[in-house]
Amino acid sequence: MKLFTVGPTQMKKEIMEVGGQLVPYFRTKEFSNVMLDSDRLLQKFMHAPKGAKSIYLTASGTAAMEAVVMNCLNSRDKVLVIDGGTFGHRFVQLCDIHEVPYERVTLAADEKLTEEHLKPFDNIGITALLVNIDETSTGQLYDIQLLSDFCKRNSSYFVVDAISSYLIDSYDMEKYGIDATIISSQKGLCIAPGLSVVVLSERLIKDRVENNQIRNLYFDFNDYLRNFQRGQTPFTPCVGICMEMNKALHLIDEQGEDDFLGYIDAVAKDFREKVKKLPVSIPAFPLSNAVTPVIFDKPIAKKVFEILKDEYDIYVNPTGGEREPYVLRVAHIGDTTIEDNSMLIDCMEKAIKKVTEELE
Numbered sequence: 001m002k003l004f005t006v007g008p009t010q011m012k013k014e015i016m017e018v019g020g021q022l023v024p025y026f027r028t029k030e031f032s033n034v035m036l037d038s039d040r041l042l043q044k045f046m047h048a049p050k051g052a053k054s055i056y057l058t059a060s061g062t063a064a065m066e067a068v069v070m071n072c073l074n075s076r077d078k079v080l081v082i083d084g085g086t087f088g089h090r091f092v093q094l095c096d097i098h099e100v101p102y103e104r105v106t107l108a109a110d111e112k113l114t115e116e117h118l119k120p121f122d123n124i125g126i127t128a129l130l131v132n133i134d135e136t137s138t139g140q141l142y143d144i145q146l147l148s149d150f151c152k153r154n155s156s157y158f159v160v161d162a163i164s165s166y167l168i169d170s171y172d173m174e175k176y177g178i179d180a181t182i183i184s185s186q187k188g189l190c191i192a193p194g195l196s197v198v199v200l201s202e203r204l205i206k207d208r209v210e211n212n213q214i215r216n217l218y219f220d221f222n223d224y225l226r227n228f229q230r231g232q233t234p235f236t237p238c239v240g241i242c243m244e245m246n247k248a249l250h251l252i253d254e255q256g257e258d259d260f261l262g263y264i265d266a267v268a269k270d271f272r273e274k275v276k277k278l279p280v281s282i283p284a285f286p287l288s289n290a291v292t293p294v295i296f297d298k299p300i301a302k303k304v305f306e307i308l309k310d311e312y313d314i315y316v317n318p319t320g321g322e323r324e325p326y327v328l329r330v331a332h333i334g335d336t337t338i339e340d341n342s343m344l345i346d347c348m349e350k351a352i353k354k355v356t357e358e359l360e
């Protein structure tokens with residue numbers, strides 16, 4: 001089996017070895033030290049500002065998004081959501097459910113986010129901006145400088161879902177004044193799903209987390225912050241995945257962050273070059289290195305997906321929504337190489353040929 005999917009990803013052998021081991025008991029000094037060690041590396045690769053604190057949730061990424069909305073926002077806010085796809089839309093749904101007032105920028109599937117989209121929201125009292133920096137459903141990597149500038153001139157908190165961008169594209173909380181970063185284990189870290197992390201700036205903790213009286217037991221950030229001072233979580237964490245995370249972060253540290261990101265960049269660029277020989281197109285807006293959307297001119301995406309899966313044991317990401325018949329997404333993270341790209345392009349070419357012949 002070969003995964004060209006964005007999460008779960010094709011995991012490295014070293015990670016699968018950790019996954020195969022006995023899961024240790026966790027209310028110990030030893031496990032606390034593993035968590036504190038992971039946190040040091042995780043924040044280092046995020047360029048987290050001084051005083052930033054992390055929250056380790058045993059939950060999928062959406063739960064971390066929801067927990068941030070509950071702990072960091074409230075009914076007196078006026079937030080701006082970049083609603084540019086499935087994940088942006090999830091922030092809209094969360095604001096609705098938790099009664100957080102919002103404005104939104106809605107983007108079409110092929111529309112690039114620009115300064116023009118943000119201008120109408122200047123000087124109207126936006127208190128926080130919510131964005132999925134790589135909107136994984138379209139592959140668009142938004143211009144973080146543009147969004148950071150908006151937050152600075154409007155004195156808004158900057159909340160970033162970097163689930164499919166952290167450890168894939170370069171990411172820097174300090175440089176861009178980011179107040180909350182949301183990540184999840186199965187994407188950039190390339191380990192099993194089940195763990196999500198929220199890293200918060202000191203000001204967001206002091207202003208909001210400490211004062212928002214939330215009516216929720218499991219997602220109360222104050223409890224997590226208190227416990228993590230000693231490297232623990234209030235409830236049983238996904239201990240096995242925490243062990244995988246520690247291994248993954250050390251592998252990246254040994255390789256060096258720049259080298260690690262540079263490799264993913266090279267694999268993504270190579271794929272985008274090679275895919276030109278197929279009868280498909282890719283979006284014109286800036287893309288994250290996480291995935292390349294491959295757009296067919298005929299509604300054959302589902303058939304190509306099935307052939308890749310059934311005949312070659314290769315998995316790519318289908319795309320939900322209206323564009324489902326036309327778009328597949330190919331991930332470039334995890335244990336995938338330039339040679340794998342050649343193999344995939346070859347199989348895609350055969351699959352497209354087969355489907356097209358059947359159509360004729």
Ligand SMILES: *Cc1c(COP(=O)(O)O)cnc(C)c1O
Pocket residue numbers: 007060061062063087132134135136161162163164184187
């Ligand atoms: C994968 C992903 C999520 C989280 O999805 P879950 O299925 O809840 O883990 C959230 N935001 C983005 C941008 C993602 O890519």
